[in-house]
Amino acid sequence: MTELPYRYDVTHTAAQVASDHAGIEPGTETEVVVTLAGRLMLRRDQGKLAFGSLQDSSGRIQLFATAKSTPDFDGFTHLSIGDWIAVTGIVMMTRRGELSVRVDSWTVLAPSQRPFPDKWHGISDPDTRYRQRYVDLWVSEESRTAFMQRSQVVASMRRLLHEQDFVEVETPMLHPIPGGALARPFVTHHNALGQDLYLRIAPELYLKRLVVGGMEKVFEIGRVFRNEGMSSRHNPEFTMLELYWAYADHSDMMRLTEELVAGIAVDVLGSTTVTYDGRPVDLSTPWRRATMEELIAEHAGVEVSLDTPLDELRAICERFGVEVKDQYGPGKLILELYEKTTESELWGPVFVTDYPVEVSPLSREHRQRPGYTERFEAIVAGRELCNGFSELTDPAVQRQRFVAQEADRAAGDDEAMVVDEDYLRALEYGLPGTAGLGVGVDRLVMLLTGTSTIRDVVLFPTLKPEQPN
RNA sequence: GCCCCCGUAGCCAAGUUGGUCACGGCAGCGGACUUUUAAUCCGAAGAUCGUGGGUUCGAAUCCCACCGGGGGCACCA
Numbered sequence: 001m002t003e004l005p006y007r008y009d010v011t012h013t014a015a016q017v018a019s020d021h022a023g024i025e026p027g028t029e030t031e032v033v034v035t036l037a038g039r040l041m042l043r044r045d046q047g048k049l050a051f052g053s054l055q056d057s058s059g060r061i062q063l064f065a066t067a068k069s070t071p072d073f074d075g076f077t078h079l080s081i082g083d084w085i086a087v088t089g090i091v092m093m094t095r096r097g098e099l100s101v102r103v104d105s106w107t108v109l110a111p112s113q114r115p116f117p118d119k120w121h122g123i124s125d126p127d128t129r130y131r132q133r134y135v136d137l138w139v140s141e142e143s144r145t146a147f148m149q150r151s152q153v154v155a156s157m158r159r160l161l162h163e164q165d166f167v168e169v170e171t172p173m174l175h176p177i178p179g180g181a182l183a184r185p186f187v188t189h190h191n192a193l194g195q196d197l198y199l200r201i202a203p204e205l206y207l208k209r210l211v212v213g214g215m216e217k218v219f220e221i222g223r224v225f226r227n228e229g230m231s232s233r234h235n236p237e238f239t240m241l242e243l244y245w246a247y248a249d250h251s252d253m254m255r256l257t258e259e260l261v262a263g264i265a266v267d268v269l270g271s272t273t274v275t276y277d278g279r280p281v282d283l284s285t286p287w288r289r290a291t292m293e294e295l296i297a298e299h300a301g302v303e304v305s306l307d308t309p310l311d312e313l314r315a316i317c318e319r320f321g322v323e324v325k326d327q328y329g330p331g332k333l334i335l336e337l338y339e340k341t342t343e344s345e346l347w348g349p350v351f352v353t354d355y356p357v358e359v360s361p362l363s364r365e366h367r368q369r370p371g372y373t374e375r376f377e378a379i380v381a382g383r384e385l386c387n388g389f390s391e392l393t394d395p396a397v398q399r400q401r402f403v404a405q406e407a408d409r410a411a412g413d414d415e416a417m418v419v420d421e422d423y424l425r426a427l428e429y430g431l432p433g434t435a436g437l438g439v440g441v442d443r444l445v446m447l448l449t450g451t452s453t454i455r456d457v458v459l460f461p462t463l464k465p466e467q468p469n
Numbered sequence: 470g471c472c473c474c475c476g477u478a479g480c481c482a483a484g485u486u487g488g489u490c491a492c493g494g495c496a497g498c499g500g501a502c503u504u505u506u507a508a509u510c511c512g513a514a515g516a517u518c519g520u521g522g523g524u525u526c527g528a529a530u531c532c533c534a535c536c537g538g539g540g541g542c543a544c545c546a
Contacts (some may be wrong), residue, residue, distance in 0.1 A: 024500050027504090046509090047502035066503065080495060095504050115479040118495045120507045124481070127538050139480095187492050209497065229470085238546070323543095377546095384546060415545080464537075 015058035154269035171206035180204030219243035331356025356469030395427035
């Protein structure tokens with residue numbers, strides 16, 4: 001057994017060889033010598049002749065080995081499926097017209113000491129796919145494609161935002177006070193400080209501090225953590241894009257949002273039309289705008305508003321099976337009604353606007369509709385894709401909202417916010433009219449890749465620890 | 470957290486009205502084969518049927534608990 005190399009000079013990828021030699025005649029040999037590396041994924045031995053399939057990150061190419069021209073031919077035919085090898089040889093076309101690299105020399109880069117999954121069926125057990133992604137990526141084309149597209153989505157997002165002069169920043173993930181969203185945080189502990197810290201549930205409050213600091217167009221793409229249940233649409237850690245844009249309002253932000261999403265779709269898929277659950281979604285701009293109440297009227301057939309008498313509103317909600325709690329005000333009831341009857345029915349894309357103040361503690365009140373905010377969510381394929389609003393800039397009002405949240409917290413709502421005095425101090429230095437946006441990157445990737453579970457777009461989704469049994 | 474379903478060798482997978490405790494394929498091992506394409510052919514081998522209890526003369530097949538997974542509900546993005 002030779003020593004495994006520390007490095008290796010590879011000259012080509014499988015895809016490069018294919019594109020460089022398109023259309024050559026069957027049964028011909030070129031004089032082009034290439035060196036490739038990858039895993040041996042298939043092998044077809046035929047006595048003094050053997051074929052293999054070498055796979056690298058660009059694709060697969062056939063290896064052609066003969067007893068006459070391949071050194072240690074016997075060793076070559078005893079390679080295991082899954083072994084990493086490097087191969088050097090001429091590019092040729094077999095008689096059957098399969099572009100191949102003749103194995104004029106070969107080296108093992110790393111043996112696979114565990115057997116690879118069935119070459120045809122791959123891994124069918126989802127658990128194994130998620131736990132052993134390092135195997136899944138080799139045997140599942142869809143898996144590779146989804147993660148390549150995910151990378152492209154994020155790259156496109158950055159490019160489009162940079163083109164519009166947004167500045168990318170990184171803000172703390174360890175927060176002394178969890179804030180910026182309604183969610184339960186993970187708690188951790190800093191030994192030297194002797195104090196608990198929270199994994200962030202949103203970067204929002206830090207990013208708005210940066211707008212106060214003069215970063216007029218700022219964004220962050222990063223992980224947030226929410227201590228909640230897992231499902232096909234929820235992973236405890238997920239990736240958000242948040243961006244803030246000074247001197248702009250919710251209308252500006254809706255335009256930016258639809259252009260951003262449509263632009264990413266074109267970048268990654270070459271089209272603004274995607275298929276989800278077998279149905280087409282047209283992401284071309286502009287997207288429809290409709291108030292929450294208009295959409296409830298369309299889908300539930302009832303007219304509600306903050307002016308609807310509370311008793312009546314409660315009765316309507318109960319009629320539609322909404323769980324009505326005593327502390328729910330009209331805004332919360334309308335939101336619950338919307339989520340129960342309407343949201344999943346919206347194919348979209350559609351901007352749902354005018355969320356009640358009661359359920360939007362960081363949003364600025366609507367300039368024409370008291371009690372409502374200039375907040376919107378984009379719904380696509382029945383799912384929330386993003387959330388944005390004209391930011392609440394008045395420190396006094398923000399304090400009142402925080403205090404109201406603390407009351408909810410005291411009443412047992414452990415997702416309610418707590419007062420963030422430093423954030424209020426920042427607002428007191430002045431925050432101009434600013435629009436903000438949060439996009440669930442995982443869900444955007446799901447939409448664009450047509451995957452139905454978040455676990456197919458997160459490389460290592462959160463799982464229960466593997467039990468030995 | 471609740472409800473439903475699933476768990477057979479490294480992988481895929483028969484067998485589930487309880488009675489040749491386990492069919493077969495891939496991978497691996499041995500052999501044949503110089504143009505294959507999930508190569509093919511021959512041979513040998515590989516399974517405490519998730520774990521632990523229970524019912525029974527007898528269980529992979531029935532019951533209970535636990536572990537793991539999937540789907541749905543709840544919560545959220």
